[in-house]
Amino acid sequence: MSPASLAALRGRLLSHPRWRWMALMVVAGGMMLAVVNVSIVNIALPAMAVGLGVDVSAISWVVTGFLVTQATLLALAGRAGDIYGRRRVFVAGVIVLCVASILCALSWNAGSLITFRILQAVGSCAMAPTAYSYAAELFAARERGQALGIMGGVLGLAPVVALGLAGVLVAGFGWRSVFWISPIVGVVVLAGAALLMVEIRHEERARTFDLAGALLAAVGLFGILLAVSRGEDWGWGSPVTAVSAAIGVVALVLFALHERRAPDPMVDLELAGARSARLANMAGGISAAALFGVLVALPFAFTALFGFGPVGLAFATMPIAAAYVLIAPLAGRVMGRVGSDRLAAGGFVLAAAGALWMGLAAAEQDYTVLLPGLCAFGVGMAMSSAAVSTTAISEAPHRLGVASDILNIARYTGGALGTAVLGTILHANLTGEVESGAGRADAAGRLLVADGFRAAMIAAVAFLAVAAVCAARMPRLRTT
16 A cells, blocks of 8 residues: 555544544454453463572563563653653564563573563553543543543553463464564554544653653662562562661652652652542552452462363453453443442452352362352453553643553552562462373362462452552542
8 A cells, every 4th residue: 555545544544423433443352452461471480490490489570571671761751651652662662572571582581581581571561551542632521431441451451461462372372472472462552543543742842751750660660570479489588688678668669759859750650649540549559459469379279270271261261351341431421420448449349259269169179159259250340440541640631641540650660569469379288280280189289279279369358358458548540
């Protein structure tokens, strides 16, 4: 197709009355890519360890390195979108992610894979905040709740899709195949961006980045996540764990002091401290701990309790995916009548009830008994997504990039912590055969796994209870 034909097609699409919703589908696709790459490797880690000749402890940095990079650079990416334009930063992120994914698929050892995963995270964090803020910019308040409900649905659906898709790919084509998804989908997203996205940019007087703040945030998050993710292996009371956590805490304190004095801070602490943003970000981060933690616990528990293989896991976790697809957009629409605080708090309470049901039902060792809890968990999480997101950006109509990246930092940091906490609780009750994916455990092993899964779900309930309290205290927003 000639450039003139492409320009004419773009003109027709941009004049279409529904072009904003078509553009939303493009940025939602990018958002899904960004979030999928957080968790798509989880189910492939044992195969990666065997293929690259390292233990699972070492290969876990494939996940940890990605999460630390993501949480650290999100604020810089959001600021770049505010200054240089959302579309430009979004497209650059897609390209970097796709190139890094190809390199991951071609990696030759654990070190190269971890390095390329960090590069993947650079592209991913350029996409996530700019996609969210771009979607918010496209729509007036009347339609913004529904649009952010769709984006929230993508945010929750993506990890579940990644879990099932990775299982199918690893079973059929090996662990390297999980990295070929991003280049394939990325080409479609780039084509959509070229045809449907227009540039949105808010010029700012200052055009610099807070590199000192970024460095302090990186050290702080790295130290804390390192202590949480490796504490079980090192020993929770060991000097190495204590020093790592202490370095992280000190760096984050210095980061907060620096940001208050910096002329051009990485994170606007005044904006983050506003009541609506503070409570919504707390609710979003703490609930993400439950969501990501549950999604890590499910494949191990379902394999040990029910004998599900990779394909079986894809179908077994489908109720959560279906709940996000069906409920999240609807929740965005009804938020105007219910109120954001009630909708989010009610969703977290329902999700907590679902997690508790799953934990108690695990002792029955029957998937159909556990299924209602799985559905309730998915519906509750989907209900709350749009309400939390809308509240988090409600006091920053002209700084959506900054507001959305604070929310994403909270979610990814919470997700990393929740994964470590719930994973540690469950893995303490897993035998070596179960952790290696050997299939259904014997009778004694299933009892141990059921106990561990119940304890992990109780931890998820605790996270969600705190999230519900934060949500209930949020200002009540009613979009009309």
